[in-house]
Amino acid sequence: MRGSSDSGNIPQTAKERIERAFETIRYPIISVSGNSLEPLSHRENIQFGRYEGYAVLFKLRPSDRLRRLLNSPKFPGSHLLILSLTDGCLRFEATIEMEKSPKMGINLVNSILSDITISYRDEPLDQKTKERLKRMHTLSPN
Numbered sequence: 001m002r003g004s005s006d007s008g009n010i011p012q013t014a015k016e017r018i019e020r021a022f023e024t025i026r027y028p029i030i031s032v033s034g035n036s037l038e039p040l041s042h043r044e045n046i047q048f049g050r051y052e053g054y055a056v057l058f059k060l061r062p063s064d065r066l067r068r069l070l071n072s073p074k075f076p077g078s079h080l081l082i083l084s085l086t087d088g089c090l091r092f093e094a095t096i097e098m099e100k101s102p103k104m105g106i107n108l109v110n111s112i113l114s115d116i117t118i119s120y121r122d123e124p125l126d127q128k129t130k131e132r133l134k135r136m137h138t139l140s141p142n
Contacts, residue, residue: 010084010091010093011084013044013054014042014043014044014054014055014056015042015044017042017054017056017082017084018039018042018056021033021034021037022037023037023058023080023082023095024095025060025080025095025097026097030066030069032060032062032066032080035061035063036060036061036062036063036066037058037059037060037061037080038058038059038060038061039056039057039058039059040057040058040059040079040101040105040106041056041057041105041106042054042055042056042057042106043055043106043109046083046085046109046113048085048113048116048118049118050087051085051086051087051090051092051118052085052086052087053083053084053085053086053092054084055081055082055083055084055106055109056081056082056106057079057080057081057082057105057106057108058079058080058081058082059079059101060078060079060080060097078097078098078099078100079097079098079099079100079101080095080096080097080098081094081095081096081098081106081108081109081112082094082095082096083096083109083112094112096112
């Protein structure tokens with residue numbers, strides 16, 4: 001999952017994602033752009049509970065430079081499935097690298113979403129959880 005806290009940098013539609021032609025993969029992060037990304041298919045208006053978004057399936061065609069970065073001179077290429085969902089406050093982005101083309105293509109999204117569970121908490125956090133979150137620097141000290 002990658003992205004920026006500045007929503008101005010995050011494509012809002014599959015078409016914008018394809019036009020941007022820039023993704024990051026692996027760790028340490030490797031940037032992939034331009035002719036190395038061939039869009040194969042996309043799907044708009046994906047609904048998942050209160051979240052909606054899009055998915056894009058790219059064929060990764062690595063350049064010689066990218067092959068060196070991937071440390072695999074015989075790297076045949078792979079596929080990237082990008083899933084982006086938001087409810088206007090929270091954004092979920094996943095970049096899934098696959099060695100072979102998924103037989104289901106873009107419909108693989110349905111299978112992935114069926115394995116995701118989102119639960120909501122209406123009750124306030126208990127003190128122990130607040131302390132743990134403070135230690136993780138995710139809450140202000142106030």
